[in-house]
Structures are given as structure tokens and as C-alpha cells.
Amino acid sequence: MLTTRFVDGAPCWIDVTTPDPEGAASFYRALFGWTYRSTGPEGGGYGFLERAGRIVAGCAPLTGAPLTGAQGPAAWTVYFRASDADAAADAVRKARGSVPAPPVSVGEQGRSALLADQMGAAFGVWQPGEREGLESVGEAGGLCWAELYTPDIARAAAFYHAVLGWETSAVTFPGGVYTTVSSRGTAEEGAFGGMVPLADDPVEAEENRPHWLPYIGAEDPDAVAARAAELGGRVRMPPTSIPGVGRLARLEDPHGARFAVLRGDPRET
Structure with a gap:
């Protein structure tokens, strides 16, 4: 995490x-x-x-x-x-x-x-240097996950291992298998993101290019998605519950910058 x-x-x-x-x-x-x-x-x-x-x-x-x-x-x-x-x-x-x-x-x-x-x-x-990084992550209103959409998981995994030392793990969940990534030596407990085949996700495939997507923690993804639409943003994927993961939505701000929100809850159905 x-x-x-x-x-x-x-x-x-x-x-x-x-x-x-x-x-x-x-x-x-x-x-x-x-x-x-x-x-x-x-x-x-x-x-x-x-x-x-x-x-x-x-x-x-x-x-x-x-x-x-x-x-x-x-x-x-x-x-x-x-x-x-x-x-x-x-x-x-x-x-x-x-x-x-x-x-x-x-x-x-x-x-x-x-x-x-x-x-x-x-x-x-x-x-x-003097700044380590963000001052709040892993909680509501802060970065909580990062996801790479790529046409080739194996190739991407090899690239980031060579550049940043990442380790990958295959995690099975009700919808299939998900590839998680973590820093060297932190094992699955240190997982901070994942990799998804671009062609397998119709929402992200519409962008038609490999990209990273940040997830922001949200206590109520449904309310955030509705508010984003009211403010001139776009709901790219409506709030959806994924067993063993939580409830998430993928959004776009009024200028086209894409991000997602997530309430993580293993009990979510």
C-alpha cells in the first residue's frame, strides 16, 4: 500500500x-x-x-x-x-x-x-532533496493506487524492472487475473499499482495509447462521480463495485485530464 x-x-x-x-x-x-x-x-x-x-x-x-x-x-x-x-x-x-x-x-x-x-x-x-514527495497518500483525497494500461504486460514488466527495480505478482480475483507491481524487496504487501492489458479494457482503450492512470481515494465514489459531471467533467466509467477490490469510477476533468477514484473495501460486492 x-x-x-x-x-x-x-x-x-x-x-x-x-x-x-x-x-x-x-x-x-x-x-x-x-x-x-x-x-x-x-x-x-x-x-x-x-x-x-x-x-x-x-x-x-x-x-x-x-x-x-x-x-x-x-x-x-x-x-x-x-x-x-x-x-x-x-x-x-x-x-x-x-x-x-x-x-x-x-x-x-x-x-x-x-x-x-x-x-x-x-x-x-x-x-x-529537501522534498521527499507528497505529504498525504493512501487515504481519502490522496493518491492511493496507480495503474498502467499497456498493450504488452510482459514487456512493460521487464522495462520497469530494468529501470525502477519493480517486482510483479499475478493476483487472482473473481473477474480474472490482475498484475500488481511493487518496489524491490517489498513483496505483495508493498504493492502500489497494477498493469492492465490495454485491449482488454474498453474504457481505457478509447484513448488508444498506453498510459498511466492515478487513483484518488474517495469515501463515496458515487457522489464524486455525480459532482464531477455537474462541474463539467466527464464520467468515463460509472461507479462500479469489484469484489475483493472496492468501488471505483473513472473520470475526466473539464480540460481532459483523466483520473480515477477508489474506495477500497475487500467486502465490497
């Missing part, structure tokens, strides 16, 4: 790149109670989304930002902890991935890079 006791390879940051940071902040404030704190011009327009005074995500203008350097459609990016961002970027190149934004220092906070796997799924790495 995700905790703020971050280890190498585990998710430690997420941010949304958007053409309208203030508008996005308003949407997520109404949805999750997040507040927005801009770093101002000196921070390149980057801002922090906070819940109860703790950072749960970042927010970057679409034209680029210190942490991402990204340009393109509105999107959420998942970052994984790396003890050496430059070494991670080199490992990505050796594994035949790509480095859209090479490692860059963010003041004394840390060092970041935006990368992509062999099949084009974008992700980031964060080498901590």
Missing part, C-alpha cells in the same frame, strides 16, 4: 498539467476539497494542491513547469522515487524508452525527469 515512507520505485508525486490552473484548482476543490497554492512567477506558475494543509498533488500550466517540462494535452502524471534521476534516465534509454524532459534540478527540492516507456506511456521520476 502507499504511505509517505517512500522507497525507491514507489509513487511519490502526481501532478496535473492543464491550460487553466485556476480553473482546474476550482474543479478539484469542489470535488475533493483541495486548495491551491501557487509558487508564483519564480516557480514557473507551478502550484500545489493541498488537503487539510498537506500537499496531495501538483498543478502545472500546460506551457511547461519546473517538475515536468511537459507540453501537450491536459494530463495527470505519476512520478516514482529514484535515488538518482540521471541514472534512471540512462536506464530508460538503455531499455529503449525515451526521455521527453531530461533530469533537471528544482532548486534544493530535488531532481526530476519526465520519461516514457518502450510503448509510449509517460511517467516521471523524482530524486528527493
Whole structure:
């Protein structure tokens, strides 16, 4: 599970790149109670989304930002902890991935890079300096899971093992078999995400490209989904219960950034 006791390879940051940071902040404030704190011009327009005074995500203008350097459609990016961002970027190149934004220092906070796997799924790495990562994860209103949709599970597993040291496990549940991922040496107890065959999921296949999807914890996914629609977002997959997993919904904000919400409950039917 995700905790703020971050280890190498585990998710430690997420941010949304958007053409309208203030508008996005308003949407997520109404949805999750997040507040927005801009770093101002000196921070390149980057801002922090906070819940109860703790950072749960970042927010970057679409034209680029210190942490991402990204340009393109509105999107959420998942970052994984790396003890050496430059070494991670080199490992990505050796594994035949790509480095859209090479490692860059963010003041004394840390060092970041935006990368992509062999099949084009974008992700980031964060080498901590003064900032370890997010201040709240694994609870309502914070990042609780990350999922990769890919055309080739075996190939993706080999790539991320080479780059980040991940280990994978096959978990059987009533709907089939699910591939979980965890940091090296943490076994299944350290699972923080999973991999899903892109072609097997009609909701994610509509995007027609490999991608990462962050899950935000929610006490009431049904209410969050209804509120997202009221606020101009889109419900890509309505609230659904999965035995042994919980209740989840997949959403899209008004600018097109995709994410999901989850109330984990093994008793859910």
C-alpha cells in the first residue's frame, strides 16, 4: 500500500498539467476539497494542491513547469522515487524508452525527469532533496493506487524492472487475473499499482495509447462521480463495485485530464 515512507520505485508525486490552473484548482476543490497554492512567477506558475494543509498533488500550466517540462494535452502524471534521476534516465534509454524532459534540478527540492516507456506511456521520476514527495497518500483525497494500461504486460514488466527495480505478482480475483507491481524487496504487501492489458479494457482503450492512470481515494465514489459531471467533467466509467477490490469510477476533468477514484473495501460486492 502507499504511505509517505517512500522507497525507491514507489509513487511519490502526481501532478496535473492543464491550460487553466485556476480553473482546474476550482474543479478539484469542489470535488475533493483541495486548495491551491501557487509558487508564483519564480516557480514557473507551478502550484500545489493541498488537503487539510498537506500537499496531495501538483498543478502545472500546460506551457511547461519546473517538475515536468511537459507540453501537450491536459494530463495527470505519476512520478516514482529514484535515488538518482540521471541514472534512471540512462536506464530508460538503455531499455529503449525515451526521455521527453531530461533530469533537471528544482532548486534544493530535488531532481526530476519526465520519461516514457518502450510503448509510449509517460511517467516521471523524482530524486528527493529537501522534498521527499507528497505529504498525504493512501487515504481519502490522496493518491492511493496507480495503474498502467499497456498493450504488452510482459514487456512493460521487464522495462520497469530494468529501470525502477519493480517486482510483479499475478493476483487472482473473481473477474480474472490482475498484475500488481511493487518496489524491490517489498513483496505483495508493498504493492502500489497494477498493469492492465490495454485491449482488454474498453474504457481505457478509447484513448488508444498506453498510459498511466492515478487513483484518488474517495469515501463515496458515487457522489464524486455525480459532482464531477455537474462541474463539467466527464464520467468515463460509472461507479462500479469489484469484489475483493472496492468501488471505483473513472473520470475526466473539464480540460481532459483523466483520473480515477477508489474506495477500497475487500467486502465490497
